[in-house]
Amino acid sequence: MKNFQQEDQEVLHKESGILTATLQRRSFLQYAGAGAAGIALIAAGCKKDDGSEGTRLGGVNLGSGDVGILNYAYALEQLEAAFYDAVVKTPYSGITATELSLLTDIRDHELAHREFFKKALAANAIIGLEVNFSAIDFTQRASVLATAKAFEDLGVSAYNGAGKLIKSADYLVLAGKIVSVEARHAALIRDLIENGTFANSEVIDANGLDKARTPSEVLTIASAFIKTKINGSNLPS
Structure with a gap:
């Protein structure tokens, strides 16, 4: 598997045309809010993990079963919400109005996703994580878009890999709704970097299928950007 940082480096010097079509601003909560209530009821029936056991084992414990997968997501x-929030609040040098609008749309989607999971998990939700973006130069377009590409590709592969681990049909439907949005983000970011690369062989295999990663693989990659240590040892496999 390619190293996450290596994937970033591959696109650091690639810049070309941007997509001119804007994403439609919409809150994920508007079409998935009803599901949050149902998920919260199911999650409330599960034993709450206060994180103490996970901390002793080496980090914030995501939990087990479907609740653990929801905490993983x-x-x-x-992570994604914090990144795009920083991008929008401190736009890179030379950013165009179109690019800022597109990245703001993505930021709004990620914030909605984050708040959706927080509300759905309720008392079972893990704490707010501390991020580490020291390796990102938020003043440079290449650095920001390379990181965005890596995060979006990682997110899509994470949802794809977690799908088979989900037991609840409701949760699986939810994951499908979110991963499709993340894939739209990934395609856009890739074309902002280099037009026409939205679905190349880096992410689509010979069978026309998107790639998938296990939670262990994803958390190892993401750990470079998260200060808070995460313990996913109880997640289903």
């Missing part, structure tokens, strides 16, 4: 959405 929540952790990734926290």
Whole structure:
């Protein structure tokens, strides 16, 4: 498997045309909010993990079963939301109005995803994670878009890999709704970097299928950007 940082480096010097079509701003909560209530009821019936056991084992414990998978997704959405929030608040040098609008749309989606999981998990939700973006130069377009590409590709592969681990049909439907949005983000970011690369062989295999990663693989990659240590040892496999 390619190293996450290596994937970033491959696109650091690639810049070309941007997509002119804007994403439609919409809150994920508007079409998935009803599901949050149902998920919260199911999650409330599960034993709450206060994180103490996970801390002793070496980090914040995501938990087990479907609740653990939801916390896993929540952790990734926290990372993406924090990244895009920083991008929008401190736009890179030379950013165009179109690019800022597109990245703001993505930021809004990621914030909605994060808040959706937080609300759905309720008392079972993990703590807010501390991120580490020291390796990102937020003043440079190449650095920001390379990181965005890596995060989006990672997110899509994470949801794809977690799908088979989900037991609840409701949760699986939810994951399908979110991964499709993340894939739209990934395609856009790739074309902002180099037009026409939205679905190349880096992410689509010979069978026309998107790539998938296990939670262990994803958390190892994401750990470079998250200060808070995460323990996913109880996740289903």
